[in-house]
Amino acid sequence: MSAAVALSAPFVIRGELVEGDTSRHRSRDLGVDFATPAIELDALVTPRSELPPLLNVPLAEIIDFLVETGERLRLDGNPHMQRCLDLVAETNPLPRRVVENLYRAAPALLNRDSLWAQVESNFADPAVLDGWVSRTDAAGNTGAVRAFPPRVVHMLAGNAPSGCVASIAQSALVKGISLFKMPSSDPFTTVAVLRTMAEIDPNHPVVQSMSAVYWAGGDETIERTIYRPQYFDKIVAWGGGPAINNVVKYLGPGIQLVSFDPKSSISMIGREVFASDQVLADVAERVAADTCVFNQEACLASRFVFLETTDRAQARRFCAELLPRLGVDRVFGSAVAPLPPTDIRDEVEVMGAMGDELEVFGRFDGRGMVVLSDEPVDFHPSNKISNVVMVSSLDEAVRYVNVATQTIGVYPFERKAQLRDALAGAGGQRVCRVGTANGHVEGGPHDAMYPLARLVHWMGDDDILTADANPALP
Incomplete structure (x- = not known):
């Protein structure tokens, strides 16, 4: 792209489209320039003297509005999302076909049953959202x-262009006033969704409660002003370590961090996988499906496979079966992914030349690679690299689980129940059948918490008749 050309990335402030090219930025992953309007900080904050626009809007009406938004987001009939697809294909490392599939799946995030499931699992009595x-x-x-x-x-994540729809839904369900900071790899989708909402009703309290802008992370001229408790209660951060660390310095009394920080996911495969060639092929396909979600960019994508065997010949069979399945076109992953960073490629090549303790299956062609080892590799597998680690038992593999382990896919499925308490004790956050990492039970926890319950400001009104009603207290 010519240095003189920059993609236009407008803002939406409470239903109003704000256009301009005052500021120029560059996308993190692909180095594509985009231009944004100037940020008017006063427009991004609501004085605490003003009650939230959604405060007295019944939750049922909010869900009705979200469901209608979902219908309007269908890609074939939404010019904003269609234009977004072209733009995000320029700035995001995911292939255009995968982004399109994400957009086509996005309306399901605003399904009525799913929205109610979130509310009912987060709040013992959802009536607390509508009143005292x-x-x-x-x-x-x-x-x-x-x-x-x-x-x-x-602070929205950049690895899933449709993820903003879930964040918008969460904000509406808790009736929040929300400022969405878009990522450089996708400074477009959130605006398209909010524009769609504004076309339904520009004065709707949901629309009047939300704004979407972009600034470069770490810009203190903006963040020193925005990240203050007189303006905001919470900062919800999706992102890598540097992004989270940047937010931490602004925390203090009155402003909290709800962090969906970087996670790594794994597969735990029992010795039963070698019961037959058919079972081996099925499980290898399931592991590959978990590995290739968003070309392994998703937190729930498997990176390490702990294989229960001490027989290296068996382990080689598994690796050989897994490798070709990594190079398959999938709904949310491409047959050929971007190559890993140079430092990872160099490290794998060096380790592969060191001897029998580490073996490499495949090559750096974007179709995936399997690294067989006796201990987990030191680097973070990405771009469809699967590290298969031999263990004598799945119980032994639990020692590799920690608080950064998000999703754990298990085979055989019945062994989940045997492992889940130990996995939770080690810090793991979710266990599932291998091959289903990208599926979810509606309303379940995310990153070991119920997000909606974390987002709200819990207020109590104690109506105690006498000061000595609790004599045990000092």
């Missing part, structure tokens, strides 16, 4: 509680 709910304790003291709408900055 009375309660009485064992001593007879009465009070009320409300899940009050939060004021939130969302």
Whole structure:
């Protein structure tokens, strides 16, 4: 692309489209220039003297609006999303076909049953979102509680262009006032979704509660002003270590971090995989499917496979079966992925030449590679590199799980129940059948928490008759 050309990336501020080319930026992954309007900081904050626009809007009406938005987001009938597809194909490392599939799947994120499942799993009584709910304790003291709408900055992730739809839905469900900071790899999709909402009703309280802008992460002229408790309660951060660390320095009394920080996922494959050639082929396909989600860019994509065997010949059979399955075209992954960074390629080549302790299957052609070892490799496997690690038992493999381990795919499936307590104790966050990492039970926790319950501002109204109602307290 010519140095003189920059893609246009407008903002949306409470339903209003803001265009301009005052500032020029470069996308992180592909180095493509895009231009944005100037940021007016006063327009991004709502004084605390103003109650949130969604405060007294019934949750059922909010969900109706989100469901209608989902219908309007269908790619074939939405010019904003169609234009976005062209733009994101320029800035995002995911292939255009994968981005298109993500956009076609996005309306499902605003499915009515799914939205209600989120609410009902996060709140024992969803009525706390619509008003004050009375309660009485064992001593007879009465009070009320409300899940009050939060004021939130969302630092959106760049590895899944449709992920902003889920963040927008979460914000609406908790009736929040939200500022979405878009990523450099996709400074477009969030605006397209908010424009779609504004076309339904520009004055709807959901629309009036949301803004989407871009600034370069770490820009203190903006962040020193925005990240203050008089303006926002929470910062929701999706992103890599540097992005999270940058936010941490702004935390203090009155402003909290809800972090969906970098995670790594694994597969745990029992010795039963060698029961027959058919089982081996099926499990290899399942591991490959988990590995290749977003070409291994997703946090839930498997990077390490702990294989229960001490027989190296068996391990080689598994690796040989897995390798060709990594090079298959999938709904959310391409047959040929971008090559890993040069430093990882150099490290793999050096290790592969060191001897019998590490073997490499495949080559750096974008179709995937399998590295067989006795211990996990030191680098972070990416771009469809699978590290198969031999272990004497799956119980032994638990020692490699920690608080950064998000999803653990297990075979045989019945061994999940045997392993899950130990995996949770080690810090693991989710266990599933291998091959289903990209599927979810609606309303389940994410990154070891229920996000909606974390986002709201919990307010209590204690109506205690006497000061000595709790005599045990000082």
